Amino acid sequence: MSQENRDAPLWVRNATKTFRQGERAIDALKDVDLTVEHGSFVAVMGASGSGKSTLLHLMAGLTRPTAGEVFVDGQDLATLSDRKLTEFRREHIGLVFQSFNLVPALSAADNILLPLYAAGIKQPKSSSLAALADRLGIGDRLTHRPDALSGGQQQRVAIARALASDPAIVLADEPTGSLDSVTGQSICKLLRELCDQQQRTIIVVTHEPSVAIWSDRVVILKDGQIVQSLQTDEYPDAQALAAHYQEVLGAGEPVLTT
Ligand SMILES: Nc1ncnc2c1ncn2[C@@H]1O[C@H](COP(=O)(O)OP(=O)(O)OP(=O)(O)O)[C@@H](O)[C@H]1O
Numbered sequence: 001m002s003q004e005n006r007d008a009p010l011w012v013r014n015a016t017k018t019f020r021q022g023e024r025a026i027d028a029l030k031d032v033d034l035t036v037e038h039g040s041f042v043a044v045m046g047a048s049g050s051g052k053s054t055l056l057h058l059m060a061g062l063t064r065p066t067a068g069e070v071f072v073d074g075q076d077l078a079t080l081s082d083r084k085l086t087e088f089r090r091e092h093i094g095l096v097f098q099s100f101n102l103v104p105a106l107s108a109a110d111n112i113l114l115p116l117y118a119a120g121i122k123q124p125k126s127s128s129l130a131a132l133a134d135r136l137g138i139g140d141r142l143t144h145r146p147d148a149l150s151g152g153q154q155q156r157v158a159i160a161r162a163l164a165s166d167p168a169i170v171l172a173d174e175p176t177g178s179l180d181s182v183t184g185q186s187i188c189k190l191l192r193e194l195c196d197q198q199q200r201t202i203i204v205v206t207h208e209p210s211v212a213i214w215s216d217r218v219v220i221l222k223d224g225q226i227v228q229s230l231q232t233d234e235y236p237d238a239q240a241l242a243a244h245y246q247e248v249l250g251a252g253e254p255v256l257t258t
Pocket residue numbers: 019020021026027028046047048049050051052053054055207
């Protein structure tokens with residue numbers, strides 16, 4: 001495998017993750033290969049239990065593979081101690097979750113700045129916070145606590161928090177899963193803009209074709225394996241993508257290297 005590939009923002013090779021539950025072994029991922037190029041937007045789709053979150057967690061260094069390699073921004077995650085891995089994640093990866101994961105007692109501004117405080121940066125530039133919040137459409141919501149914000153606003157705060165350390169890579173697990181479809185689409189548009197205008201590399205786990213259609217490429221997981229990688233520009237709309245997705249889920253497709 002060439003060094004060039006390993007230097008991609010995300011490079012996963014032969015990744016297997018097996019969970020043990022008593023006597024039982026569950027192969028959440030089996031021999032997964034995935035390369036994500038700089039500044040691209042990839043959606044990971046698949047039925048419930050197909051391994052989407054496990055793959056995202058591997059790429060985020062939140063869990064380690066049972067076998068295989070994960071390189072992020074050219075760094076082999078296996079060589080990092082847990083402490084170094086946390087530091088590395090803080091600098092390189094922004095994480096966004098379905099349930100926002102905001103701290104209820106803190107204002108939006110403090111929620112956004114939390115990763116910087118955790119990294120020991122005591123006095124982040126207020127001008128950069130204001131610019132980031134304005135960019136995400138929450139400039140006038142910074143003093144509000146999460147319970148005074150709509151779901152869409154809370155997710156924007158969570159995305160701002162993910163971007164606070166200016167990471168090159170944003171990993172989002174079902175970022176629209178708790179939102180109505182109109183709000184969800186506005187979050188997708190925002191992620192698309194972060195990719196197009198700021199060249200961030202974005203990975204979104206979703207089971208919704210209406211979310212995946214915003215990406216450049218969709219990889220479909222089935223039983224822990226990538227069974228399809230497709231370019232979204234080959235599909236006129238989310239409905240066409242949904243029809244193809246259903247076909248793939250229903251059929252036994254060959255395993256691909258992506
Ligand atoms: N910590 C764990 N311990 C045991 N099994 C696990 C663990 N985490 C995930 N699994 C199992 O691994 C498989 C893949 O789970 P994963 O959460 O990655 O799927 P998913 O595609 O994200 O599903 P969903 O769409 O429902 O969130 C499932 O069978 C799940 O039960």
